[in-house]
Amino acid sequence: MHRLFVRIWNELDIDEVKKHLLKAGELSANCENCQHLGIDFSMQKTCPNCKTEFKFIGFRKKSNPAEMISAIRRIKEKRPDLTVVDCEDIDRAMGKSKAQELFGR
Numbered sequence: 539m540h541r542l543f544v545r546i547w548n549e550l551d552i553d554e555v556k557k558h559l560l561k562a563g564e565l566s567a568n569c570e571n572c573q574h575l576g577i578d579f580s581m582q583k584t585c586p587n588c589k590t591e592f593k594f595i596g597f598r599k600k601s602n603p604a605e606m607i608s609a610i611r612r613i614k615e616k617r618p619d620l621t622v623v624d625c626e627d628i629d630r631a632m633g634k635s636k637a638q639e640l641f642g643r
């Protein structure tokens with residue numbers, strides 16, 4: 539069996555994702571709900587500050603796609619409970635929903 543990562547497109551409630559999202563850098567992550575910093579994304583299931591339960595994780599853009607894959611592979615081993623999302627999609631959606639608010643749509 540040859541197992542590879544394949545990106546799957548899902549329709550999600552963006553507010554729900556944002557509320558339960560960890561945004562991960564190299565070594566630690568921040569809680570997207572309250573912006574609390576320095577969260578150990580390989581261990582912590584809830585935010586130590588706002589107590590939100592983490593269900594999603596997104597990695598800040600890496601220069602090298604291979605690095606991104608290995609980061610995802612590591613998190614999948616340690617945290618099979620988390621759904622990996624693409625931060626770019628979330629940021630774009632947030633930008634879009636802000637623009638929609640602005641223009642009253």
Ligand SMILES: [Zn+2]
Pocket residue numbers: 569570571572573574585586587588589590
């Ligand atoms: Zn928080």
